[in-house]
Amino acid sequence: MSKRGAFIAIEGLDRSGKSTQASALIKRLEAANVPCKHIKFPDRTTPIGKMIDSYLQSKTELDDHVIHLLFSANRWELASSIVKALEEGTTVVCDRYAFSGIAFSAAKVLPRETTSKDGDSTIPIPTHVLSYEWCRAPEISLPAPDLTFLLEVSPEKAESRGGYGEERYENKEVQEHVRQVFDRIGEEIESSGVGKWVVLDADLDKDEVEQSVWDEVKPFIEHMGVSGPVRKLW
Numbered sequence: 001m002s003k004r005g006a007f008i009a010i011e012g013l014d015r016s017g018k019s020t021q022a023s024a025l026i027k028r029l030e031a032a033n034v035p036c037k038h039i040k041f042p043d044r045t046t047p048i049g050k051m052i053d054s055y056l057q058s059k060t061e062l063d064d065h066v067i068h069l070l071f072s073a074n075r076w077e078l079a080s081s082i083v084k085a086l087e088e089g090t091t092v093v094c095d096r097y098a099f100s101g102i103a104f105s106a107a108k109v110l111p112r113e114t115t116s117k118d119g120d121s122t123i124p125i126p127t128h129v130l131s132y133e134w135c136r137a138p139e140i141s142l143p144a145p146d147l148t149f150l151l152e153v154s155p156e157k158a159e160s161r162g163g164y165g166e167e168r169y170e171n172k173e174v175q176e177h178v179r180q181v182f183d184r185i186g187e188e189i190e191s192s193g194v195g196k197w198v199v200l201d202a203d204l205d206k207d208e209v210e211q212s213v214w215d216e217v218k219p220f221i222e223h224m225g226v227s228g229p230v231r232k233l234w
């Protein structure tokens with residue numbers, strides 16, 4: 001069997017430069033004559049993707065469980081085409097994947113925080129709407145990325161990049177909660193051995209980040225190769 005393609009995911013908070021880096025990586029792969037394909041989640045072009053788009057733009061309201069399952073279904077509707085491309089030797093670069101799905105949903109807290117008394121001070125206890133385990137469940141068995149980059153951006157830098165847009169989740173408080181879930185996912189992926197998780201400082205200049213991405217991808221594709229069947233998420 002000829003070598004299969006690598007499955008590479010680029011994850012991070014909003015304004016961390018994921019899309020820029022995914023495009024830059026595709027250009028580098030093309031220049032190196034590596035067959036490759038650029039995909040993005042959510043894929044807003046499918047019927048499910050259109051429902052997600054409408055929700056993100058606050059044109060529709062959906063129960064938190066429902067939107068979580070739609071995001072996951074949006075991946076499942078493309079899962080077999082991802083596996084097919086990889087098996088045909090095409091490297092797939094994915095701008096956001098299941099880890100965003102878990103992180104953004106598990107980060108949701110009820111608007112009103114409950115408090116606990118600790119001596120004289122009152123400590124807010126955020127109440128999560130969906131548990132981490134519940135959010136992770138629909139992602140189980142999706143094709144697993146061989147390599148995932150988490151682009152870490154500081155709140156200050158994210159804001160300096162033109163601030164957040166108009167979409168749901170694009171505010172500091174949500175992003176901070178999401179950051180914490182991403183850290184937990186990274187630890188789990190690392191210890192499960194199902195793929196490599198690389199954290200990069202995305203506050204740096206985009207050319208520097210691009211070089212760091214390439215420094216990981218190039219040897220990965222050339223030397224280690226990607227062998228064996230496409231793995232499944234843990």
Ligand code: TMP
Nearest residue numbers: 014041042071096097100101104105169
């Ligand atoms: P985008 O800005 O990359 O198009 O993503 C839109 C928003 O959707 C972004 O705030 C992250 C969020 N999101 C989820 O909540 N769950 C998911 O599964 C994915 C892929 C994105």
Ligand code: MG
Nearest residue numbers: 014165167170
């Ligand atoms: Mg966005």
